[in-house]
Amino acid sequence: MPLTPQAIETLKHVSTATITTVLLKKGLRNIWMRGTRPLRPGQERLVGPAFTLRFVPAREDLATPESWSKPISTRTAIEAMPAGCIAVVDAMGITDAGIFGDILCARMAKRGVVALVTDGVVRDVEGVLGTGLPVWCDGAAAPPSVAGLTFVNWGEPIGCGGVAVFPDDVVVVDQDGAVLIPQAFLDHVLAEGPEQEATEAWIVNEVINNGAELPGLYPMNAETKARYAASKGKK
Structure with missing residues (x-):
């Protein structure tokens, strides 16, 4: 599968740290x-x-x-x-x-x-x-x-x-x-990477601007997930 200009532009906004996390969840550690x-x-x-x-x-x-x-x-x-x-x-x-x-x-x-x-x-x-x-x-x-x-x-x-x-x-x-x-995981990273970036940006804002504590925030519990979902609906 060729790497399209659109895919390149998407990946330019996904950090290598995020990519390692997204692929770790699929079992790729190395x-x-x-x-x-x-x-x-x-x-x-x-x-x-x-x-x-x-x-x-x-x-x-x-x-x-x-x-x-x-x-x-x-x-x-x-x-x-x-x-x-x-x-x-x-x-x-x-x-x-x-x-x-x-x-x-x-x-x-x-x-x-x-x-x-x-x-x-x-x-x-x-x-x-x-x-x-x-x-x-x-x-x-x-x-x-x-x-x-x-x-x-x-x-x-x-x-x-x-x-x-x-x-x-x-x-x-x-x-x-x-x-x-890996080529076989490109579509997965393109789909999950931007959302992971958005989620973590929201978490950082909660920590810096709202003084949120980490338990239940990172990783999110059900209540935090609901608040995050609600915040996306306000945009």
């Missing part, structure tokens, strides 16, 4: 990618289908600067990225070799890639920030990818931050990191 933090504070919430890339541990005969010119390379993978995607990179949590630097990120931005997500790190941070490409990662390191990683493929299932990511799964990123919505 959708938050560990080690994915916004490289620049204040990056906006973004949504897109996953374009997957995979690294394995470095092997001396394969992880060389010459590998950057081979048909299977990060350079070729970037040229296959469609506009609107979020690049999700399995770097196995390696934090002492930067998977991409400013030049590759600049090309991704030029191609219309929405964001880069990885459980690894980037290099040339100042330059990467200058490209305008939003990045979620586990920090920065000066050495290039081949110092610790071998790039092997793109467009296949990967593991990123301990989460199984399949091509075209939906990725949402915000200040809490990156979460994954």
Whole structure:
């Protein structure tokens, strides 16, 4: 199922925290990618289908600067990225070799890639920030990818931050990191996410402006649910 512009707009108003709660109620506990933090504070919430890339541990005969010119390379993978995607990179949590630097990120931005997500790190941070490409990662390191990683493929299932990511799964990123919505659960999140946001906004208002106590409010008991329903009817 393609990710429609309407679906993207809806998800831009649903936090990653809310998504994890909505999917937890459906039995999905492992959708938050560990080690994915916004490289620049204040990056906006973004949504897109996953374009997957995979690294394995470095092997001396394969992880060389010459590998950057081979048909299977990060350079070729970037040229296959469609506009609107979020690049999700399995770097196995390696934090002492930067998977991409400013030049590759600049090309991704030029191609219309929405964001880069990885459980690894980037290099040339100042330059990467200058490209305008939003990045979620586990920090920065000066050495290039081949110092610790071998790039092997793109467009296949990967593991990123301990989460199984399949091509075209939906990725949402915000200040809490990156979460994954499996395609089969997209309609459920689109239906339940906005209502969960509205419910919690009402609860926050009750706490801040009305001094409400938490028992019976969060989670709601029957009386609180009735008051909430009544408040929606007044709008």
